[in-house]
Amino acid sequence: MSKLTDIYGKSEPGAEGGNFGVDYVINYQIPPNERAEAEASFVQLIQALTSVGIATEVRHGSSKDSLLVFIKVASSDLLVRQVYRARLQDWLSGVRTSSPDKNLSTTLQDEPISEAERLRLIYLMVTKPKDDGGAGITPGTGQWRFVKSVFPLHDHAFNKAWIQKWSGKYLLDQADLDEIRDKFGESVAFYFAFVRSYFRFLMVPAGVGLLAWMFLGQFSNIYALTSCLWSVIFFEYWKQQEVDLAVQWGVRGVSNIQHKRPEFEWEYEAEDPITGEPVKVYPWHKRLQTQLLQIPFALVCITVLGGLVLMCNSLEVFINEVYAGSGKQYLTFLPTILLVVLTPTFTGLLMKVAGFLNVRENYETTDAYNAALITKQFVLNFMTSYMPLLFTAFIYIPFGDILLPFLEFWHATAQTITMSEKPLPTREFKTNATRISNQMFYFTVTAQIVNLLTEVVVPYVRRQAIAKAKEFRQKSSVNDKDHPEEAEFLQRVRSESELEAYDVSGDYREMAVQFGYLSLFSVAWPLAACCFLVNNWVELRSDALKIAIGSRRPIPWRSDSIGPWLHALGFLSWLGSMTSSAIVFLCSNADTHTKGSLANVSGSTFLLGLFLAENFYLATQRIVRFVMSKLERPGLQKERKARFLVKKRLVEENLGQAVEEKAATPGIEASDRITREALEEEARRISTRGHGSPQELFWQRQRGMNETIEIGRRMIAQSAAEDDKASSGPSPSPRA
């Protein structure tokens, strides 16, 4: 952290954020075998950009087969108009509660343009289709396949300050999130907001877990219940927090504004029932047909990855707990090596299939496409992350005997391999209840450290090495062509252009998987939450480092939620309620019940526990939701207030106070007048017509309030009189 200066280069170059006012850099590749096409396309690129009002400059790329095109929006007027247009569009789609002011400068005064907003709009100018007012450049596809990437430049001064600030801080606050939002957009800010909330919530299970570990040991019912309750509360809290943040950042509802996928293939055009404009349609039943392929795909995933886990784990059990022959100290590593080698191979293969399926499903918007892809990845992640633990918790510990045929198989195999005549030395198989704790320790501590290393340290070292090598190699070829005052800047842009794109979904996945360990298995090792707490403190900072140094600056997309991950968390929380209960039951009695075969009594107790756990989860969820719905959230309140004020203003402006006043309820005087006027008018009508209708007569019996009162009182008096002389004849009745 102290060597940040080294990372950013010795001095911060030039004016205005050190980036020469560049908004985006286009990394343009010129493959030697397609040089002519690339050149033609380059001309089109510059023309397309200029046509929408973007200024361009071209420089040498990091290799001789690439160019860097620097772009900025040509005039600030154009940008302001783009901002106005976008905000108007937001209002039309319901994202903003009020329409932007007609006066452009007022609009900007009320709500200045943030860096994220400017960059997002410029990116849209570059990539939107031509008939939608953009330059229609779709990086990497079709005509624009030579456009390798379009990326904004890091604001190094900000990044440096950011990393330094965070490394000296224990907890993040709202201002930190707002800062990220203004720089990197809501999509990235939501990730940090989520991890921040999660981190703070984690303190509860960490504390409870520590106590449980000290006083209750593994497989404690109390810990399982607390953990289930916690996960429900956290999940519901986050759902509300998300809405709050979205309102605060003015992005509530942006998930409804979806960007069309350029790859979307439509079959026919139809009229949009709402806007009346023509829309491109792909029949849903065709998509459903493709989507149904997900079922066999999931089955294949389960079979392949499940089988792999079963094989490697049973082999490991055989070697560690049964085999007593020679070479045991080396063989111990065999299953782990097999698992480490084969899992990525299979996962990679299955990921390819998933990607292929996802393309075939032909989603219309990038959001739908990404959500579908994330769901598929989640299935794979679920298998690879949790299968070994599920194996231990639900097969190895309670039903160890089931493994006997597998152990026999390995035994026979080993016998065959060694080709020895005498039987291999073995021990009697005995399940080892600490296996699950060891595994949890591996997944929560070892794996997280390894992950941190591969995520931050390794790329950093590799990048430094590559940069050094390149610097050495290219010193003579490209650099000396640069103008000296730009040389350092261009050098930096070239190295940024070689970085990976930042993908926030990878970071979400890590958190979701972690949440899964916590809710599914932490009952087997209550210290997990403590480890995750430490890990996430580092994770938050290492993710910041990854964005600032390890990746190209992300395009600041908007978002109003953590999207499909929300469903993943909900699913894990639900499943966790049941696995926790099951693990408590199956593993805590591992020593007492007849090994390998649960008695029938236990079977029904087990199912009862499962049933109760699920219903405890559902009931808790219902109660928490009810309570949360009663609490007035500041965000929603703010939104409702804004909507109310807009409407009130509109009423006052457009409809005028006059109408309001006219519509006011008449006071006594006014209404007296009304009644009298109405009655007089009616009387006139009657006199002109000569004779009144029965209805007119009915309402003319008592003229005005006072007569009604008078007659009513007479009737009351009469009923009193009747009471007094109950026996005498009927008194004369008043006729009005």
Add this chain to the structure above:
Amino acid sequence: MSKLTDIYGKSEPGAEGGNFGVDYVINYQIPPNERAEAEASFVQLIQALTSVGIATEVRHGSSKDSLLVFIKVASSDLLVRQVYRARLQDWLSGVRTSSPDKNLSTTLQDEPISEAERLRLIYLMVTKPKDDGGAGITPGTGQWRFVKSVFPLHDHAFNKAWIQKWSGKYLLDQADLDEIRDKFGESVAFYFAFVRSYFRFLMVPAGVGLLAWMFLGQFSNIYALTSCLWSVIFFEYWKQQEVDLAVQWGVRGVSNIQHKRPEFEWEYEAEDPITGEPVKVYPWHKRLQTQLLQIPFALVCITVLGGLVLMCNSLEVFINEVYAGSGKQYLTFLPTILLVVLTPTFTGLLMKVAGFLNVRENYETTDAYNAALITKQFVLNFMTSYMPLLFTAFIYIPFGDILLPFLEFWHATAQTITMSEKPLPTREFKTNATRISNQMFYFTVTAQIVNLLTEVVVPYVRRQAIAKAKEFRQKSSVNDKDHPEEAEFLQRVRSESELEAYDVSGDYREMAVQFGYLSLFSVAWPLAACCFLVNNWVELRSDALKIAIGSRRPIPWRSDSIGPWLHALGFLSWLGSMTSSAIVFLCSNADTHTKGSLANVSGSTFLLGLFLAENFYLATQRIVRFVMSKLERPGLQKERKARFLVKKRLVEENLGQAVEEKAATPGIEASDRITREALEEEARRISTRGHGSPQELFWQRQRGMNETIEIGRRMIAQSAAEDDKASSGPSPSPRA
């Protein structure tokens, strides 16, 4: 039905709907012991009404201690302004998508005032608090305790046509519902819409039930699954249908506009965070404290009513299946008599407690008050309706042996009562699996017929008798005081004033209870749905009859949902998935398993079934919801279209086409100009300053599009040249 004329009186009197233009009738009581107060209050009543612009007429009531005050809105202008004001308010609260037109006559042309709207607004004029522009009359409470009721008059011509039309129709259509909505308001219309949907959906379980009854018998797994699936689909369908209807009737969101309860007691005033107006507040924790009393209340209900059912049922079992002594033919009826006498007694008592609790909970709005009351009633109804069947299904059939102590008790009691020396003759106790079918038959057929009789026929007969008696008694006292041309009308109003108020929640309750029988127990007697189908055909018509003839005309309240009943249905549907599975398991093997004690294997199978059934329910619900969310509902679509058009119109009107055009993307020419202008301006700036900054220099290297293209092409050519002579030295690089 053929004697409708008799019911309505011989001839339809006078003009305009036969009601002399009367909007509401106030039934004013004058208790002999409070005559002075009643008279003072009467004067205030007339003054208050007149002050808000309502014309009044007073006539004799149906007895000598009551008056009838006829009211109508004094001028149509006032009414129109009330309508405008109300619609504006609706728009402010988000119920309407567009604000009403400033021009009042345009507003009425676009959307004429329906009868329900007029009556509702006039009722609000009468009852709204004074500072809210109403007359502040709250029937039955405080100062206005002599106002027994305020009710609109039936439109007899409409009612007659309505009943005649419905009695000749097999299925209702949307137009029938719209008609009800215009006459009786959305609150009543929603009930009929619900029963209509429910009736149409019932055809599925009726058909499946018939087939199941013929081919599968009782306790069929297939029927249980179908029934569960059906109830989920129906529930989700209705939730969407409700929204659709609400949009169509323009009432979506009215449940958010709530009427304050006049009885609400507040503790302090606070500022509304949204409107900024002061609101009256009762601390939620105090309410919660009272609400917690519901838990002991529910326990008392369960104990009292559950105990009653257990007692009576075990007694019945004893008498019918064990006792073989004398007088059996009479004793058979004893438990039924006990149940019939004691259930209403206890229920009435508990209802009183529930009502008392509900008042103590001090709800702010009538909606919250009613919802809470309905929930409490539902608990009581649940106990009285389903307890006997739950007893049979979960105690009597599977665990008959549990009953032995009870049977012993009754045996001993009988022995004591008869005081005979020799033991009473008994048979061996043997459970009878048909008991549940018999009970179901009772609840689905007998009880529904009895219910129909008590609901429609009995009140009709009683009313006729009372009317005859009164007519006879009062002929001489009141009627001869009437003006002859009004006599018949007044006579009719007097009899309407004596009718019961129509309470739609009673009808909902019936349907909810029926839905409960269907989803909880129909697996024990699959014909239930058929019976309900027949019953509901009649029910729809008898309910119409009840509104038209048997009750005062209801005040046409609005509503956008069936309200708390939705939760009741959801709960019953969820519970039904589990009871069905449990009944199938427990009862279908009633004969095969060891009587009275389920083996352990069965225990776990049972729990497994329960667990699977619940998860089948949850999964089905999820899938159905997902599928339904994909289907574009016409109502929601209509609403979104309306919102879109309003915004579009506002943009066009207020912001002007000019701004839109200015904000449009520049064409090639325009942007070329922009770029050139911008560049020229920049060039000027540089020349004035003498020397450019590094940034200005950077963007001045290539002046305009063509130079960028030129330089870019040269760079590409250079990279090609380098490839060609890879071994020779670096070629001269282009410097722009």
